[in-house]
Amino acid sequence: MSEARGPIYTPVELLARLVAFDTTSHCSNLGIIAFIEDYLLQHGVLSRRVASSDGQKSSLYTTIGPEGEGGVALSGHTDVVPVDGQTWTSDPFTLRAAGGRLYGRGSADMKGFLAAVLAAVPDFKRRRLATPIHIAFSYDEEIGCVGVRPMIAELGKLLPRPRMVIVGEPTSMQVVDAHKGPVRWQVEVKGRAAHSSMATLGVNAITYAARLIAEIERIESDLKRTARDERFDPPYATLQVTKVEGGTASNIVPVSCSFGFEVRALPGLDPASIEARLRHFAEARCLPEMSAVAPEADISIRRTNAVPPFGADRTSEVVALALKLTGQNETHAVSYATEAGLFQDAGSPAVVCGPGDIAQAHTADEWIAETEIAKCMGFLERLGNWAEA
Numbered sequence: 120m121s122e123a124r125g126p127i128y129t130p131v132e133l134l135a136r137l138v139a140f141d142t143t144s145h146c147s148n149l150g151i152i153a154f155i156e157d158y159l160l161q162h163g164v165l166s167r168r169v170a171s172s173d174g175q176k177s178s179l180y181t182t183i184g185p186e187g188e189g190g191v192a193l194s195g196h197t198d199v200v201p202v203d204g205q206t207w208t209s210d211p212f213t214l215r216a217a218g219g220r221l222y223g224r225g226s227a228d229m230k231g232f233l234a235a236v237l238a239a240v241p242d243f244k245r246r247r248l249a250t251p252i253h254i255a256f257s258y259d260e261e262i263g264c265v266g267v268r269p270m271i272a273e274l275g276k277l278l279p280r281p282r283m284v285i286v287g288e289p290t291s292m293q294v295v296d297a298h299k300g301p302v303r304w305q306v307e308v309k310g311r312a313a314h315s316s317m318a319t320l321g322v323n324a325i326t327y328a329a330r331l332i333a334e335i336e337r338i339e340s341d342l343k344r345t346a347r348d349e350r351f352d353p354p355y356a357t358l359q360v361t362k363v364e365g366g367t368a369s370n371i372v373p374v375s376c377s378f379g380f381e382v383r384a385l386p387g388l389d390p391a392s393i394e395a396r397l398r399h400f401a402e403a404r405c406l407p408e409m410s411a412v413a414p415e416a417d418i419s420i421r422r423t424n425a426v427p428p429f430g431a432d433r434t435s436e437v438v439a440l441a442l443k444l445t446g447q448n449e450t451h452a453v454s455y456a457t458e459a460g461l462f463q464d465a466g467s468p469a470v471v472c473g474p475g476d477i478a479q480a481h482t483a484d485e486w487i488a489e490t491e492i493a494k495c496m497g498f499l500e501r502l503g504n505w506a507e508a
């Protein structure tokens with residue numbers, strides 16, 4: 120095969136190109152995917168797309184080095200969170216350099232990592248890799264690690280399964296081997312409407328929703344006492360009611376109330392146990408009273424999204440590799456979520472390590488330090504050395 124010679128960009132130049140695509144999660148990401156695909160192709164690297172069911176978005180997966188299973192995948196997401204309601208000093212989709220910082224939506228979370236990986240491609244290509252390096256870029260991460268799932272489902276089928284995965288979410292290039300997992304539910308309470316002067320004829324949906332919410336608070340305090348892990352901040356699973364809607368007017372017993380809640384589960388906590396406890400409470404402590412007045416009364420509890428918590432094995436090969444490549448000797452646990460648990464549950468052990476500080480993610484005037492990009496480039500160069508050996 121003839122050696123392709125594509126354009127050589129610095130990681131900062133690539134970051135500027137990537138930031139210029141508005142890839143807010145509700146937008147199509149096909150523009151950025153086409154740009155990346157074309158860039159890779161110019162370096163002689165063929166990639167595959169895994170499209171969303173409506174065809175508006177796509178993941179991209181590629182392998183540099185020997186074909187087949189094994190190797191290390193570098194995983195990142197192309198989408199960013201909205202800028203709505205935020206006050207930016209300059210256009211969020213035009214990268215701006217000032218005082219050693221690079222400002223732009225997604226600079227830290229996580230186009231900085233994508234840019235570093237793409238900038239390292241010519242170096243990966245130049246080497247005779249003994250171990251493959253895969254690139255796995257997804258979409259819709261910011262709305263619950265949605266887009267990476269169809270790509271993970273193709274591992275071992277359409278796409279070669281990596282032996283290890285490095286997720287480049289911003290960790291300031293520290294090695295993160297555990298994170299919490301957000302799981303979300305929607306609860307609908309159906310009572311019976313009545314004139315509020317004749318309240319006994321109705322079933323107040325808001326009152327029963329309040330009972331359920333109080334039970335959610337008790338579940339949290341029980342977990343706070345019984346299931347702690349001091350590596351995390353806060354060191355227990357948190358439960359939050361995030362949205363409530365209910366009622367019609369001030370003189371009507373409300374017929375319906377719905378609310379959403381989430382748990383940020385620690386590794387080892389089965390979210391199904393929380394759902395089971397709430398269901399039991401609804402069946403034992405709410406529904407009998409409700410149905411005595413209104414047989415049509417109902418409580419439905421529906422899980423809407425789940426990102427599994429992540430905890431690497433003590434003997435994890437990829438954690439050891441990340442520590443070696445970063446020259447560190449300790450790992451960290453974080454409270455935000457990534458696709459690491461999804462890869463791990465699918466048989467590809469993962470670790471989280473990427474440039475930038477999570478404190479800047481999702482903020483107005485989001486930025487990444489140029490030194491972080493440089494650290495990540497060093498990391499990728501050492502990964503290349505390791506994969507060549």
Ligand SMILES: [Zn+2]
Pocket residue numbers: 196228229260288
């Ligand atoms: Zn992210």
